[in-house]
Amino acid sequence: MEKNRIQVLPDEIVNRIAAGEVVERPASVVKELLENSIDAGAQNLSIRLYEAGLSRIAVEDDGCGMSRADAVLALKRHATSKIASHEDLDAIATLGFRGEALPSIASVSRVTVVTRERTAQSGTKLRVEAGVVTGCSDAGAPAGTLVEVEDIFFNTPARRKFMKSAPTELRNIIETVSNLALIHPKISFSVESEGRPLMILPPGQSLSERAEELSGVRPGGLYFAKARHGQRKLTFGFAAPHESRGHRRGIRLFVNRRAVNDRILFKALTEGYRGLLEQGRWPVALLWLDLPSDEVDVNVHPAKREVRFRDEGGLFRWVAGSVAGALSSAPWVRSGASAVEVPDSVEESPFCYEKSAPGSGRAAEALEDYARRALKPGGARSPFYSGGGYGRGGAGRAEPGKLDFSVNSIAEGAEEKSPGETCAMNSPFGELRYLGAFDATFLLFESGDRKLVIVDQHAAHERILYERISAARTGGKGQPLLVPLVVECSAAEIAGFAEREELLEAIGIRAELFGGQSLSLVEVPAGVTGAEGVGMLRDVIGGESFDSGESGGGGRADKLLARAACAGAVKAKMALDRTEVASLMRDLGETKNPSHCPHGRPLVIKMGRAQLYSLFHRK
C-alpha cells in the first residue's frame, strides 16, 4: 500500500512546536508556572532561580495540588481542568485555559513535579525529560505543587542561543512577576536568585500598596482614579508628569486581569497625556481595565499578551478621555488636595481618587539596579534587606549641588543617522544633539537622557592627540609625511631642536635641519595631521625645558606627550564647524579615557535637568 504523504505529527513534535510559541525564554516559563499556581488558588508563591532561570526555575505554591492521575494528565497536550466546553471558552475566568503550557515546557527541558492534594495521604513525584515521563513515585510533600524546570532548551540549542544576558533574563522575570503581582495584590510573592532573596511582596496588600511598591515613585507619589461606563470599569494609577521616564517600562496595561501589550490601549493612554509630557518622555501609569467578556477576546496570542477588542474606537475614546480627565483634575493640579472627586469627562460617572500609602519600598528601581548586578560575584543584596540606598537619590545619581562628571559607556560604532537629524552625533557620552558653542571654547550638547553636556573642545582634542601619540610611541614609529613641511624657526628654536631631537623621535616626530633657519618635518605620530605635528614640534623645541622642576608623577616622555598633544590641539577660542565638532566627538569616542584631558582635568560636564532647573529655582 502507498504511504500517505500527509501524516499527523506525533505529540513530541507538536509540543515542541507549541513550545516555540509559549516558551520563549525563562520569563515565559515563570509566567506559565505562576499562572497555574494562581489558578490553583495559591496564596503564597515562591520562585527560585539559578542563572536567571536558564539552569533552574522552581515555582512552589500552596494551591490545590494534583492527584497522581491528574499530574500525569497535566503533562499531556490539551489536558486542562479549566474549560470543558465551548461556552467556557467565551467566558474564561482563569489565567490558563489551553492545556498547553506544561507539555510545552516539558518538551524543551527536564521537569520535576511534586504535588499533593490537601486531603491526600501522600504526594506524587513525576519526572519528565524532553516530554517523556522518566519517573513517577510517591513522595512526601506539603499540600500544593512544586514544579522545577531544569536546563531549559537543553534539546533545542538554537533557541538557547537566543537567550539574552543573565541580567536581562532576570529583569524579564522580575517584570513578569511584577505584572502578576499587580493583578493579585493579596497573594505573596518571593523571588530568590542564586539562593539570595531578590523580591518579597507580602500577602494581603491593597492594589495601591502593591502598585506603589512596584512602580518606583516616591512614597505617596502614585495616585488612583476609577471610572465606569456601563459594564466597563477602569482603574488608573499614575504619578505626576514630572515623574516621567525616558523609557516605557513605567507603563503597565491590564485587561481582565491579564497583563497585555496592546497598541490601542497604549495609544489611548498616551493620548490622555497629550500636552503634559515632552517628546521622548513616558509616564509612570498603570491601567487596569475590566471589560465584559463579549467585548474582548484574549485567545489571540499564544502567550496571551495580546487581546482583541470588539469596539476599538469606542474603547480608545473612553480610555483616553478618562485618563485626560483624571490628569487634568489630579491632586497636584490643585495643590495640596489629596482626595478629590471630579466628573468623568466622557461619561457621567465620577472618578474617585486615592493616594497610595506612603512608606512602602521603592522596589521597581531597586530591582532594575539589582538585576544588573545580581549575578556578579559579590553582587547586590536584596534591596528589601539593605534598607534603601538603591532607590531615589541612591546609587548612580548625582548628589544635589554636585556636578555629575560621570561618563557613559563608550558608544559602540557609529550608527547611521537619519537625514532629519543632521546635528545628532555619536560620542562617548551617547548620542548627542549639538546645540552650539559658547565662547568658541565650550561645545554644548543635549544628550539622549536629556542632560546638558558641555565639552571643552581643547581638552577633548588634547585627549585624542595624546592617545594617538602614545599609541604611536608604543608602536615605536612615526608616520612619514608625503610632503615634508618646512617650518621657519628662530635661532633659539634651532638650538632647542638640537637639544631635544631624541625626545621628539621618542614620540614619533622626526624633523631635519633645512637650510640655516628652518626645519623640515618629515614624520609625525600616526593619526596626527601635518598641521598638528607642526604645532607639537614648535612647542617641544620652543618651550622651556621639560627637566626643570620635574618631580614625581609621570615620566619625562609622558609630560612631553601631554605637552605635545596640548600644542597640537585646537585652541580654545577657535570656532569649529559642525563637521569638525562631529569628528572631534567621534574621535573622542575612540579614546580609552574620554572624560579627562591628559593633564587630568575633566573635559566634559553633564548637567541633569534637575540641576539646571534648580539653578533657576524651578522644580
Ligand SMILES: Nc1ncnc2c1ncn2[C@@H]1O[C@H](COP(=O)(O)OP(=O)(O)OP(=O)(O)O)[C@@H](O)[C@H]1O
Ligand atoms: N500548580 C498547579 N497546581 C494545581 N494544578 C495544576 C498546577 N499546574 C498545572 N495544574 C493542572 O494542570 C493542567 C495543565 O496545566 P497547563 O498550564 O498545561 O494548562 P492550563 O493552565 O490548563 O492552560 P494554559 O496552557 O493556557 O496554561 C491545569 O489545567 C491544571 O489542572
Ligand SMILES: [Mg+2]
Ligand atoms: Mg497554565
